[in-house]
Amino acid sequence: EAQVTQNPRYLITVTGKKLTVTCSQNMNHEYMSWYRQDPGLGLRQIYYSMNVEVTDKGDVPEGYKVSRKEKRNFPLILESPSPNQTSLYFCASSSGRLMGANVLTFGAGSRLTVL
Amino acid sequence: KQEVTQIPAALSVPEGENLVLNCSFTDSAIYNLQWFRQDPGKGLTSLLLIQSSQREQTSGRLNASLDKSSGRSTLYIAASQPGDSATYLCAVLNRDDKIIFGKGTRLHILP
Numbered sequence: 001e002a003q004v005t006q007n008p009r010y011l012i013t014v015t016g017k018k019l020t021v022t023c024s025q026n027m028n029h030e031y032m033s034w035y036r037q038d039p040g041l042g043l044r045q046i047y048y049s050m051n052v053e054v055t056d057k058g059d060v061p062e063g064y065k066v067s068r069k070e071k072r073n074f075p076l077i078l079e080s081p082s083p084n085q086t087s088l089y090f091c092a093s094s095s096g097r098l099m100g101a102n103v104l105t106f107g108a109g110s111r112l113t114v115l
Numbered sequence: 116k117q118e119v120t121q122i123p124a125a126l127s128v129p130e131g132e133n134l135v136l137n138c139s140f141t142d143s144a145i146y147n148l149q150w151f152r153q154d155p156g157k158g159l160t161s162l163l164l165i166q167s168s169q170r171e172q173t174s175g176r177l178n179a180s181l182d183k184s185s186g187r188s189t190l191y192i193a194a195s196q197p198g199d200s201a202t203y204l205c206a207v208l209n210r211d212d213k214i215i216f217g218k219g220t221r222l223h224i225l226p
Contacts, residue, residue: 033214042218043159043204050212058213090158104149104206104214106158 002027006091006107013081014115021076021110023091031094031102032074033058034066036087037109043090049074081114088112117142117209121217128195129225136190136220138205143183146208150179150190153202153219162203163190195224 004025013019025032033048035058045058049068063085065077074093078085091107118141128134138148147166151159163172163179165188171180178191188205204219 035216040218043206043216045214048212048214056212059215092159103161103164104151104159105161106151108158109156 002105004091004093004105004107006089006110008110009108010111012113012115015082016080019078019081019112021078021089021091021112023074023076023107024072025074025093025105026072027093027095027105028071029093029095029105030071032068033092033104034064034074034076035090035092036060036085037090038087046076046089078112081112083114086112086114117145117207117213117215119205119207119215119217121203121205121220123220124218125221125223127223127225130195130197132195133191133193134195134222136192136203136222138188138190138217140186140188140207140215142209143186144210145183146210148179148181148188148205148207150177150188151204151206153204155202159204197224197226200224 007022030051034046035043037043044060046064047066049055055066089110092104094102094104120139149164150162153159165172165181176193181188200223202219202221206214206216
């Protein structure tokens, strides 16, 4: 089944403890991206990647890192999490350069709480 | 800076009615616009994608239109059903490859 898989789905951590949220897709998609969803603010793009070793900042990249060493994986790294990073995170992927009819496929989401 | 607005924020309609959800964007230099559905606590499911060169797309009871020059898109849902209750989001793909989402319209279909 074609899908985007995120792990963990739920995580409670403490301020300053480094964590990684993994994202993997099995559709050979070139484009991958991370979003956070907050009440009243909607979905905001954190980082995106057009292909292996190519990453760019979205609208809210502060406090996050990403890497794209393989096509299928795009982990989100929080080096020193803070409470304002408590949020629902989504990973998504699509084929090609998103030009034209390339639909975004989303993962199920990862709910992160930073105490 | 691109801004995407969805009005209304919430909508309740009786089952069986046709309805229209609205999405507006400030910068018309987009590659495409997508409509998504999100159920509570779940991820997003793509409903329709309209390329910048297209005017509309249809899938079953759904029809999405795009007027790029005026910065507007609508999602038309025919013969609404309780199962259509969800949050509907629109998103535009900018020329800089960033994706900007609206805050969504929360739809409740009354049985």
